[in-house]
Amino acid sequence: MARSHTVDLSGLLAGSRQRILIDDEVALEPFEDISFVGPVSVHLEVQATDGLLHLVGEAAGTVGAACVGCLEEVERPMVVAIDERINPHVGREDDPFGEGNVLLGGRLDIADLAQQVLLGALPMRMRCSEECRGLCGLCGTNKNSGACSCETGDKRGELKMENPSQQDA
Numbered sequence: 001m002a003r004s005h006t007v008d009l010s011g012l013l014a015g016s017r018q019r020i021l022i023d024d025e026v027a028l029e030p031f032e033d034i035s036f037v038g039p040v041s042v043h044l045e046v047q048a049t050d051g052l053l054h055l056v057g058e059a060a061g062t063v064g065a066a067c068v069g070c071l072e073e074v075e076r077p078m079v080v081a082i083d084e085r086i087n088p089h090v091g092r093e094d095d096p097f098g099e100g101n102v103l104l105g106g107r108l109d110i111a112d113l114a115q116q117v118l119l120g121a122l123p124m125r126m127r128c129s130e131e132c133r134g135l136c137g138l139c140g141t142n143k144n145s146g147a148c149s150c151e152t153g154d155k156r157g158e159l160k161m162e163n164p165s166q167q168d169a
């Protein structure tokens, strides 16, 4: 795991007033059904204000997931603004699910931050388009790519093929 994209913020945590600029590209592991297509770029300014770390910038990347209608892979480019205040005194040990978990030992984990930001902005249900017609409930054909025989009204042909004995009786 080459997840060495961390930035030392111990100076800020010790009270430095300086502004730290971060420009990084990170490759993110897939998260559940969500994949990241290509690296995610992160531009960030970090400052300590009032005992909190103030992160301002953006994360940009392309997210891939299956369309909830037709299950085709959808790729969606995303640019998400970051404007977060992190309490550096709440660490991973105290609150493993809190926003502070992007900090570990005075270092900011860029990949963790980028992942949280992009996943947080992602719609719950991705669709390939507003007009996605989904899959046919009978034969599973992707209806975006054309009508299947279930839809064309060609019922006689289907009956003959599927139930020849019933028709004879």
Ligand SMILES: [Zn+2]
Pocket (backbone or CB within 6 Å): 067, 068, 069, 070, 071, 072, 127, 128, 129, 132, 133, 134
């Ligand atoms: Zn779709």
Ligand SMILES: [Zn+2]
Pocket (backbone or CB within 6 Å): 136, 137, 138, 139, 140, 141, 148, 149, 150, 151
């Ligand atoms: Zn069908």
